[in-house]
Amino acid sequence: MSKDDQILHSAVAGKAPAKEEASPSAFKLFFEEVAGIAQFTGHFFRELIKPPYEFKEFAKQAYLIGYKTLPLVGITGFIMGLVLTIQSRPTLSEFGAESWIPAMVSVSIVREIGPVITALIFAGKVGSGIGAELASMKVTEQIDAMEVSGINPFNYVVVTRVMAAMLMLPVLVIISDAIGLYGSYVGVNIKGDVSFHLYFLQAFEKLEFADVIPATIKTFVFGLAIGIIGCFKGYNSNKGTEGVGEAANSAVVIGSLCVFIIDMIAVQVTTLIYN
Amino acid sequence: MEDIVAEIKHLKKSFGTKEVLKDISVTLKKGENLVILGKSGTGKSVLIKCLVGLLAPDGGEITLLGKNIAELKDDELNEVRKKIGFLFQSAALYDSMTVRENLVFPLRGLKEKGSKEDNEKLVREALQNVGLEEAIDKMPSELSGGMRKRVGLARTLIMKPEIILYDEPTTGLDPITSKEISQLILDVQKKYNAAAIIITHDVECARITANRMMVIKNGITAAEGTFKELSNSEDEWVRSFFQ
CATH class of the missing domain: 3.40.50.300 (P-loop containing nucleotide triphosphate hydrolases)
Structure with missing residues (x-):
């Protein structure tokens, strides 16, 4: 990268070139990062309601983010259900409560494990992908090229990806939960003999809307957070090719952390509402 | 003046x-x-x-x-x-799009949008001007440095800057x-x-x-x-x- 470009990339991120910059404290950097993400989120909501609406690009991103992540999420969901069943069986059999396995697994998967594990897998695959792609577009001046063509790059690149992440994650979680329950059914039948019909009857018997609705709503927020963080890190990348790896890495780390924080808040809110 | x-x-x-x-x-x-x-x-x-x-x-x-x-x-x-046309140092072609899609992309910003046939004609004309009509369906990764610059130039020319x-x-x-x-x-x-x-x-x-x-x-x-x-x-x- 030329010296001109290094200066430019520093400038775009609102920073002075590295040599002149005094190293700010980690505390200051943290708050700068939080403020940056908040500002970026505000920009996203403003652009979301403004035309033109890029439906074609949104559909393409929904396909790439949703459909292409399905095998990974499916396999993880299956293993999750299977392992949970196999691990809990010995403890439950000690109390003669093996018949509780379907209900216990279904509530665990639908309420907590399914959304969180799927969101973490999603942050790893989709968040890092978005971060790396946007950072690479930034480094190769593709985002600048859109801007000088008179096309709003934020609308085309960020809004479509965040929307796709926000709408596809709940779908993936529902599919992952279903496959997880099937995995549990397989687990139950390794040492037992329970019919498909009976297993799912028992699994759904203990599930209520109070389990399903909040769990689904929080996955929209997980998707929004993962999409925003991935786009923020990529869009504001400013260290050339090194920045691409850094954007991908921090998109996963911060995205995963956000999933846990949102989950903690969601659990508190759900408890307040339903209790 | x-x-x-x-x-x-x-x-x-x-x-x-x-x-x-x-x-x-x-x-x-x-x-x-x-x-x-x-x-x-x-x-x-x-x-x-x-x-x-x-x-x-x-x-x-x-x-x-x-x-x-x-x-x-x-x-x-x-x-x-x-x-205004801007030819970037790296040509800044959109990696995920073919040469045709790269050239059509700036046209989406026009108030009066042309038909698919009109756009195709403009794309071919711009590529002809830079001598690269045969590269229309290629991806940027398949092009040499010189070809990328030519396609970048064609993308600026399509808007008649x-x-x-x-x-x-x-x-x-x-x-x-x-x-x-x-x-x-x-x-x-x-x-x-x-x-x-x-x-x-x-x-x-x-x-x-x-x-x-x-x-x-x-x-x-x-x-x-x-x-x-x-x-x-x-x-x-x-x-x-x-x-």
Whole structure:
């Protein structure tokens, strides 16, 4: 990268070139990062309601983010259900409560494990992908090229990806939960003999809307957070090719952390509402 | 005054404590090729990025096609940008799109959208002008450096710009391809009668393309004139570029 470009990339991120910059404290950097993400989120909501609406690009991103992540999420969901069943069986059999396995697994998967594990897998695959792609577009001046063509790059690149992440994650979680329950059914039948019909009857018997609705709503927020963080890190990348790896890495780390924080808040809110 | 398409007055731009552009004034006339020479890091690219509003200047005034860009709203600035072509140093082709899609992409910003057939005709015409019609279905990763620059140029030409900004168009190319690109810049000038600012440190490119030249040193204009005048300059530093 030329010296001109290094200066430019520093400038775009609102920073002075590295040599002149005094190293700010980690505390200051943290708050700068939080403020940056908040500002970026505000920009996203403003652009979301403004035309033109890029439906074609949104559909393409929904396909790439949703459909292409399905095998990974499916396999993880299956293993999750299977392992949970196999691990809990010995403890439950000690109390003669093996018949509780379907209900216990279904509530665990639908309420907590399914959304969180799927969101973490999603942050790893989709968040890092978005971060790396946007950072690479930034480094190769593709985002600048859109801007000088008179096309709003934020609308085309960020809004479509965040929307796709926000709408596809709940779908993936529902599919992952279903496959997880099937995995549990397989687990139950390794040492037992329970019919498909009976297993799912028992699994759904203990599930209520109070389990399903909040769990689904929080996955929209997980998707929004993962999409925003991935786009923020990529869009504001400013260290050339090194920045691409850094954007991908921090998109996963911060995205995963956000999933846990949102989950903690969601659990508190759900408890307040339903209790 | 009527034939001036871009005017920069006393432009200043700093990054942190580093003053990149201290006081630059430039005018660009309709149909002329202005070559800007200077060492790396002297702010040549910063200058043209300020011109199209990619960077906000710290001081000075920029008038583009009769409009002061500092006073324009985002939508108005985008309308002006549609009349400006920008060939980036790396060509900045969209990796995930074919050459055809790359060329069609800027057309989506037009108020009057053409039919699919009209767009196809424009794409083929732009690619013909750069001699790359056969690459229409290729992905950017399948193209050589020279081909990428040509496609980048075709993407700027498709909008029939009044001003084209070339950011180091021959950097990283072999001498033969560099000469071809320089010749292409000249052909574009003749065919489209577009004004152009060419940022380069390739003296051969400057010799072929320049109607007028400007040399930047330490953030200010060190010299201005024709290729011949500058190559025979009394200033040894300016002359050193041409040796």
